[in-house]
Amino acid sequence: EIQLVESGGGLVQPGRSLRLSCAASGFIFDDYAMHWVRQTPGKGLEWVSGISWNSGTTAYAASVRGRFTISRDNAKNSLYLQMNSLRAEDTALYYCVKDRVIELDTKHASEIWGQGTLVTVSS
Amino acid sequence: SYDLTQPPSVSVSPGQTARITCSGDNLEDVYVCWYQQKPGQSPILVIYEDSKRPSGIPERFSGSNSGNTATLTISGTQAVDEADYYCQAWDASAAVVFGGGTKLTVL
Numbered sequence A: 001e002i003q004l005v006e007s008g009g010g011l012v013q014p015g016r017s018l019r020l021s022c023a024a025s026g027f028i029f030d031d032y033a034m035h036w037v038r039q040t041p042g043k044g045l046e047w048v049s050g051i052s053w054n055s056g057t058t059a060y061a062a063s064v065r066g067r068f069t070i071s072r073d074n075a076k077n078s079l080y081l082q083m084n085s086l087r088a089e090d091t092a093l094y095y096c097v098k099d100r101v102i103e104l105d106t107k108h109a110s111e112i113w114g115q116g117t118l119v120t121v122s123s
Numbered sequence B: 001s002y003d004l005t006q007p008p009s010v011s012v013s014p015g016q017t018a019r020i021t022c023s024g025d026n027l028e029d030v031y032v033c034w035y036q037q038k039p040g041q042s043p044i045l046v047i048y049e050d051s052k053r054p055s056g057i058p059e060r061f062s063g064s065n066s067g068n069t070a071t072l073t074i075s076g077t078q079a080v081d082e083a084d085y086y087c088q089a090w091d092a093s094a095a096v097v098f099g100g101g102t103k104l105t106v107l
Helices: none
Strands: A003-007 A010-012 A018-025 A034-039 A045-051 A058-060 A068-073 A078-083 A092-099 A110-113 A117-121 B009-012 B018-023 B032-037 B044-047 B061-066 B069-074 B083-091 B095-098 B102-106
Touching (some): A018 A034, A034 A110, A045 A068, A045 A092, A045 B083, A045 B095, B032 B061, B044 B061
Parallel strands (some): A010 A117
Antiparallel strands (some): A018 A078, A034 A045, A034 A092, A068 A078, B032 B044, B032 B083, B061 B069
16 A cells, blocks of 8 residues: 655744655655645645656745755655745645656656645744 | 636536536646545545546546646536545646646535
């Protein structure tokens, strides 16, 4: 069974940092691109960042570019999101997502989603 | 980047056909995916590459993409299909874009 388990969320003050982790199991991790997608409670979905199978390509939403960094460790079957200079508008449930394909490209589809980890940015 | 526009809500009677649209400039030039999200649950992929169904998704779900509009069609809609539905596309600037979501009500 494919599983994605996020961790690292919590309450953090504006301007501080947080690192999210995602532990993957049940599939060959380095055969797929991975993503982070967030959702504000009661609102819609917002893609945050994506990374290709070998970390050769990364992409970011304009709202987080320069503040967030996505990375992966294929030896540990893990995906990460380093979030710096956090703002109140970053408050959301953050999902770890498995892609259908190996690269970041037009055939992208968010095939499997984790349960999410909640990040709250507030003083 | 793309702006994907969905109607906020769609209503359908049980057994009828529900159609949810997603509009964007020259949308037919890119692949569109659709996701279903029920309250308190993570989204589920129901259509990818415009019209393909992942394993386990019922045949009543279908998709199309032409011109500036992609459409998710649910034939013979059931009460269990009541959920929020989101379209999504890959933008030329190498980013993923979601539509605002449509709440499907099965009356």
